[in-house]
Amino acid sequence: MKKVFVVADAIFSPLGSGTEENMLALRNGRTGVKQHKNFLSSSADVCAALFSEQDLAKCIQGNNLSLFEKIIITSINECLEKSFVNITDARTILIISSTKGNISMLEQNPVPANLQREIALTSSAKKIAQWYGNPNEPIVVSNACISGLAALLVAKRLIQLGKYDHAIVSGADLISRFVQSGFESFQAISDVVCKPFDKNRNGINLGEAAATMILSKNSNPNYTEIILAGGSISNDANHISGPSRTGEELAMAIQKSFDEAELEAAEIGYVSAHGTATIYNDEMEAKAFGLAGLTGVPVNSLKGFYGHTLGAAGLLESVIAINSMKENKIFATYGFENPGVSLALNVSAKSLDKEWDHTLKTASGFGGCNAALVFSKNS
Numbered sequence: 485m486k487k488v489f490v491v492a493d494a495i496f497s498p499l500g501s502g503t504e505e506n507m508l509a510l511r512n513g514r515t516g517v518k519q520h521k522n523f524l525s526s527s528a529d530v531c532a533a534l535f536s537e538q539d540l541a542k543c544i545q546g547n548n549l550s551l552f553e554k555i556i557i558t559s560i561n562e563c564l565e566k567s568f569v570n571i572t573d574a575r576t577i578l579i580i581s582s583t584k585g586n587i588s589m590l591e592q593n594p595v596p597a598n599l600q601r602e603i604a605l606t607s608s609a610k611k612i613a614q615w616y617g618n619p620n621e622p623i624v625v626s627n628a629c630i631s632g633l634a635a636l637l638v639a640k641r642l643i644q645l646g647k648y649d650h651a652i653v654s655g656a657d658l659i660s661r662f663v664q665s666g667f668e669s670f671q672a673i674s675d676v677v678c679k680p681f682d683k684n685r686n687g688i689n690l691g692e693a694a695a696t697m698i699l700s701k702n703s704n705p706n707y708t709e710i711i712l713a714g715g716s717i718s719n720d721a722n723h724i725s726g727p728s729r730t731g732e733e734l735a736m737a738i739q740k741s742f743d744e745a746e747l748e749a750a751e752i753g754y755v756s757a758h759g760t761a762t763i764y765n766d767e768m769e770a771k772a773f774g775l776a777g778l779t780g781v782p783v784n785s786l787k788g789f790y791g792h793t794l795g796a797a798g799l800l801e802s803v804i805a806i807n808s809m810k811e812n813k814i815f816a817t818y819g820f821e822n823p824g825v826s827l828a829l830n831v832s833a834k835s836l837d838k839e840w841d842h843t844l845k846t847a848s849g850f851g852g853c854n855a856a857l858v859f860s861k862n863s
Contacts, residue, residue, distance in 0.1 A: 485744075487862070488640045488712045490697060491650075491704035492567035493803040496559045497693035497790060498533045501542045503562075507807055510815045513835075515789050517677045517689045523664065531675055532659060533691035533791035546615070550586050553608050556656045557615060559694040566707065567698050569650045571616045577648040578622040580609040581635035581655030582795035585626075588660035612654075620648075628849030629758070630717065631655060632695070632798025633857050637715040639699045649701050656694035657794035664690065670725055678761035680785035680817050681770070681831045683824030685761040691791025695800035708810045709862035713842070714745030720852040727764055727848055731771030734846060734854040738776040745842070745858040749777035752858075753840020754814050756805040758847045759785020760792055761819070765848060770825035772854075778844070784832040788818025798847045798855065805843045806859055812839045 494502060498516035499509040509516070516533035523530040535555075543554040544561065560571075569576055585605040589596055601607055609622035625635035632655040639651035657663075667673050667690065674687035703709050718737040720728035728734070742749065755778055757769055773779060786801050793800055808814055814836040823831065841861045848854045 486644045486701060488643050489700050489703045490710040490712060490806060490859070491569065491700045491707055492563045492698040493806065494559045494562035494696045495693065495800055495803055496555055497800065498535055498539055499789065503803060503807060510789060510804065513816070515677060515818055516691065517788065517791050530664060531677065532689050534659060535692050549611070550608070552586050552656060552658055553612055555694040556580065556612055556654050559696040560652060560654050563652065563696040563698050568704060569652065569698050569700060571618050571652060574619050575649040576618065577620050577642060577651050578609070578613050578618050579625060579635045579639055579651055579653045580605065580612065580622060581625045581631040581653065581799060582657055583626055583628060583631055584657050584663055584794065587662055588658060590662055591660060626795065627853055628851055629794060629797060630847040630849045630853045630855040631795040632802065633845065633847045633855035634717060636697065636699070636712060636799065636802065636857060637717065637855070640712050640715060643699060643701050651699045652696065653699065653799065654694065654696040655796040655799040657796050658692050659690045672762055674761065677819050678787050679819040680759035680761040680787050681766050681823065681825055681829060682820050683822045685763065685766060685824055687762055688760045688787065689791035691793040693790060693793040693796040693800050695796050695803050697799055697803060703862070710806050711860050711862050712857060713860040714741040714743070714858040716740035716744070716856055718854045720854065722852050725850050727768040727852065729768065731768045731775055734769065734772035734848060734856070735775035737854045737856040738772065738844065738846065741856040741858045745860060747842055747858065752778060752781050752842050752844050753838065754808065754843045755781050755783040756801050756843060756845045757783050757785050759787055759817065761787055767825050768848065769846065770827045770829050773829060774827045779827055780830055782814050782830050782832050782836055784815055784817045802845050802857065802859065805845050809840065809843050809859065809861065813837055
């Protein structure tokens with residue numbers, strides 16, 4: 485199969501504007517998750533990673549753009565600055581990943597007259613494509629919390645099939661009362677900074693972010709050669725909101741991603757886990773890693789730094805994983821202190837310096853969906 489190269493990346497989050505600012509924050513052990521009083525003018529307090537007004541002042545401006553669309557364009561702009569890819573080229577496809585999009589419009593008073601059209605993810609994707617003058621019909625991938633990884637896998641397949649030469653994949657989500665209350669109804673929200681894989685974990689923190697990755701059939705001479713070597717998606721069909729109790733289905737996706745990358749588990753140097761800090765997700769992931777032969781491999785979760793950024797999570801965490809591999813640095817799992825899953829995983833409690841060539845990124849989501857991608861240094 486044709487190699488698919490990662491040629492640029494970008495993150496726009498409460499930890500910084502641009503990948504480098506975000507990497508610096510992680511090197512310094514700084515989290516974006518904190519207590520927010522009177523969340524969205526309500527009486528509720530939330531522990532989350534939310535954009536400040538100062539952060540949002542860095543966004544691109546446009547009268548006809550929603551905030552959701554602005555943060556995506558801000559992220560794409562940084563990516564394009566680093567890349568040779570021409571977004572106006574017919575051989576370039578735009579793929580948008582999100583779980584909620586403009587859902588916050590439901591809370592506006594008065595409700596926009598054209599709400600049904602504006603709230604559709606396809607409307608946002610078309611507006612962003614038109615902003616740049618991209619001639620193709622954009623693709624939307626919305627598959628719960630695996631959306632970002634699924635979007636990257638769609639991009640990889642389209643390039644390998646020769647449908648396009650380049651793919652600009654961008655994901656984002658913002659937190660609204662609608663989103664917050666939904667997770668609260670599952671009793672899945674932590675009132676303190678979350679603790680992935682820890683015995684005292686009690687739920688997630690939500691987060692806001694946009695992240696972009698550009699994939700291409702060509703390498704970028706100004707970017708360390710990283711390829712998206714393999715990937716797979718599975719579904720356990722266990723429950724609409726609860727993951728498999730065995731981890732077999734995520735393990736299946738992991739193994740298929742290894743098969744495509746022509747790798748064995750022993751060759752993986754680092755696992756960037758989904759690690760939401762819920763009781764069931766972390767236990768399921770631990771079992772999957774055990775079935776896949778990965779219990780000795782360093783594992784971390786970035787949710788203690790960013791919260792769960794939903795449709796942006798897979799992309800954001802893949803960007804960090806790639807840059808970690810380039811810098812030979814595995815970041816600590818913020819919030820982790822005492823092991824709390826049934827298998828003895830090698831969870832990184834402290835940052836670790838090491839060299840490795842192959843990284844596994846996993847994600848799981850509502851509806852039983854699972855995804856696994858392998859990123860490798862090109863050799």
